[in-house]
Amino acid sequence: MNEPLIKLHDVSKRFVKGKETITIFEHLNLEIPRGDFVAIMGPSGSGKTTLLNLIGGIDRATSGEITFDGNRVDKLTEGQLANWRSSNVGFIFQFYNLMPMLNAAKNVELPLLLTNLSATERKRRVETALSVVQLPDRARHSPSELSGGQQQRVAIARAIVSDPLMLLCDEPTGDLDRNTADEILKMFQLLNRELEKTIVMVTHDPEAAKYARRTLHLDKGHFTEKVTTI
Amino acid sequence: MSELFLVYKNLFRKKLRAFLLSLAIFVAFLIFGTLVGFNQALDLKPRDGEAERMVTMNKVNFTQFIPYSYYNRIKAMDGVKQAFHQTWFGSYYREPKNFVLGFAVNPEEFIAASSGRYGITEEQATAWLADRTGVMVGQDLADEFGWKLGDVVPISSNIYTRSDGSQSWPMKIALITAPTKAVPTMKALFINYEYLNESRTSLKDQISQVIFTTNSPDLDDLVAKKIDDSFANSSVQTRTTTATAFNKSFIAQLGNVTLIITAVVGAAFVSILLVIGNTMIMAIRERTREIAVMKTIGFSAQRIFRMILMETVMLSFVGGILGMGIGIYLLMFVSRLGFIPLPMDNIWIVALQGVGLMVALGLITGFIPAYNAMRLNIVTGLGRD
Ligand SMILES: Nc1ncnc2c1ncn2[C@@H]1O[C@H](COP(=O)(O)OP(=O)(O)OP(=O)(O)O)[C@@H](O)[C@H]1O
Numbered sequence A: 001m002n003e004p005l006i007k008l009h010d011v012s013k014r015f016v017k018g019k020e021t022i023t024i025f026e027h028l029n030l031e032i033p034r035g036d037f038v039a040i041m042g043p044s045g046s047g048k049t050t051l052l053n054l055i056g057g058i059d060r061a062t063s064g065e066i067t068f069d070g071n072r073v074d075k076l077t078e079g080q081l082a083n084w085r086s087s088n089v090g091f092i093f094q095f096y097n098l099m100p101m102l103n104a105a106k107n108v109e110l111p112l113l114l115t116n117l118s119a120t121e122r123k124r125r126v127e128t129a130l131s132v133v134q135l136p137d138r139a140r141h142s143p144s145e146l147s148g149g150q151q152q153r154v155a156i157a158r159a160i161v162s163d164p165l166m167l168l169c170d171e172p173t174g175d176l177d178r179n180t181a182d183e184i185l186k187m188f189q190l191l192n193r194e195l196e197k198t199i200v201m202v203t204h205d206p207e208a209a210k211y212a213r214r215t216l217h218l219d220k221g222h223f224t225e226k227v228t229t230i
Numbered sequence B: 001m002s003e004l005f006l007v008y009k010n011l012f013r014k015k016l017r018a019f020l021l022s023l024a025i026f027v028a029f030l031i032f033g034t035l036v037g038f039n040q041a042l043d044l045k046p047r048d049g050e051a052e053r054m055v056t057m058n059k060v061n062f063t064q065f066i067p068y069s070y071y072n073r074i075k076a077m078d079g080v081k082q083a084f085h086q087t088w089f090g091s092y093y094r095e096p097k098n099f100v101l102g103f104a105v106n107p108e109e110f111i112a113a114s115s116g117r118y119g120i121t122e123e124q125a126t127a128w129l130a131d132r133t134g135v136m137v138g139q140d141l142a143d144e145f146g147w148k149l150g151d152v153v154p155i156s157s158n159i160y161t162r163s164d165g166s167q168s169w170p171m172k173i174a175l176i177t178a179p180t181k182a183v184p185t186m187k188a189l190f191i192n193y194e195y196l197n198e199s200r201t202s203l204k205d206q207i208s209q210v211i212f213t214t215n216s217p218d219l220d221d222l223v224a225k226k227i228d229d230s231f232a233n234s235s236v237q238t239r240t241t242t243a244t245a246f247n248k249s250f251i252a253q254l255g256n257v258t259l260i261i262t263a264v265v266g267a268a269f270v271s272i273l274l275v276i277g278n279t280m281i282m283a284i285r286e287r288t289r290e291i292a293v294m295k296t297i298g299f300s301a302q303r304i305f306r307m308i309l310m311e312t313v314m315l316s317f318v319g320g321i322l323g324m325g326i327g328i329y330l331l332m333f334v335s336r337l338g339f340i341p342l343p344m345d346n347i348w349i350v351a352l353q354g355v356g357l358m359v360a361l362g363l364i365t366g367f368i369p370a371y372n373a374m375r376l377n378i379v380t381g382l383g384r385d
């Protein structure tokens, strides 16, 4: 029952560039329980994005075990991994990464193309997701017609539309002003508390990190922890 | 939203680019539809149960003449089943610009060989044979000039002159053929050879071609060789081929148009292949980040590959269907003018080939970008945030 949702055991990650080998982590261990909201901070180049990529199954560890909900993710084939991501992980990026030729509603619907849901059910889910991020009136707008904050909300709606257990956010407020950032961060808190999403958020901003339940500092391949008391 | 909608949105995200690419494909398929349709129409083989007709003509080319005596010798040859001869009349009505395809034939022998082909009835045959100035015309030609049965009209020749110096022959419209399956549009006229021969001042007893069938298709080549060999040492030598080959050589006399256009079509396709292939490679490269995002969301590599191929095939169809449609329509229009015998009943084969070509064009131009996108590493594609 106390099995963590995400578990990294003895994970190493090295990049080989020509004759040079860059080691990002060695023997890294990490456990994130279900329902946690973790902020990850650390100097640039410390491997925060790389860590998120490993947890989200878009990059592979050089060695070690990565477990999600008790299952070994590192053992999956590329096809299985794609399938796993579509149902378990929602990604949120700093620069939103919406499809420019699709309107907000269609952007949110995109992950549902990978499901067998009926058109009506998909529509219902898109509407729900858009109302969670408080943007139902912007459904027909294209990304270029939306502000940064609104685009990020669409991106969040896209990340939650297939109801994944976990959200991975890489500097989600890095491009937003303080107020907008706070709104987005409150939304993450809501998603974490009300919808029980497990959230891992990389950030440079100590203010942003305060919204998380705890903060991990990554430096030179190791974590130091600080628990936020709310 | 369906996957097809997504593909469509991707294709038309840059309207001008999509339009220009479709236009290039449109032009290529316009040329394809016209030219290949043209070739197809020329390649008309005899219908089931119909023997292939053979044609003997002057070896130099088909506008030259052969002596009438050759006709009798060919008719008497072993293996020759049924024969008739025909002679260019170079006909026009009133003004040289009203050119009409016209032949002088022996009506009796012509009817014996061709009544089925043109649907000539007993009564019609009798009417034609009853008058040596009688002429057989196709319905389409009669309609064009407003001729009725029994009308006597002046038909001029740009080849022959009469003893009084005129080049015009009064002819009686003795037979108007209705369209048949074998000859859906008939714009030619057939006059009586005797009538021409006795009144022309030059080229007496000269004919243009002998047309015949053999006892069996297996004999065709043998008989053709025998005929050409037997005249090999005469002053006028012959060439004997199938009617299909003859028709082709007839059209080819319009100039080596077929060859030139074939080269043009080939060049057009090679260039649009390169242009579209290259443009698509760049278009997909511009979308690297989006493709990485789609993969992150869970779209599999195979799915991405498939979607890009769908996009290029869709592009190919947008321009292709329109281009080929209009090309074939133009061809049918030309065919209805009737100068060239172009039976259109096998044109669907060309349409099918065209669709095949569209799929092929789409798959070929899409393959490299689709492969690149399939292989794209997500982390690389997302770049450094
Ligand atoms: N594909 C790669 N090939 C080689 N080196 C890489 C690759 N990806 C990342 N690195 C290196 O790994 C290290 C960690 O990169 P990462 O992007 O995870 O850092 P980060 O903590 O997210 O930094 P930032 O705060 O600037 O986003 C860096 O030194 C980077 O140069």
Ligand SMILES: [Mg+2]
Pocket: A048, A049, A050, A170, B385
């Ligand atoms: Mg980073």
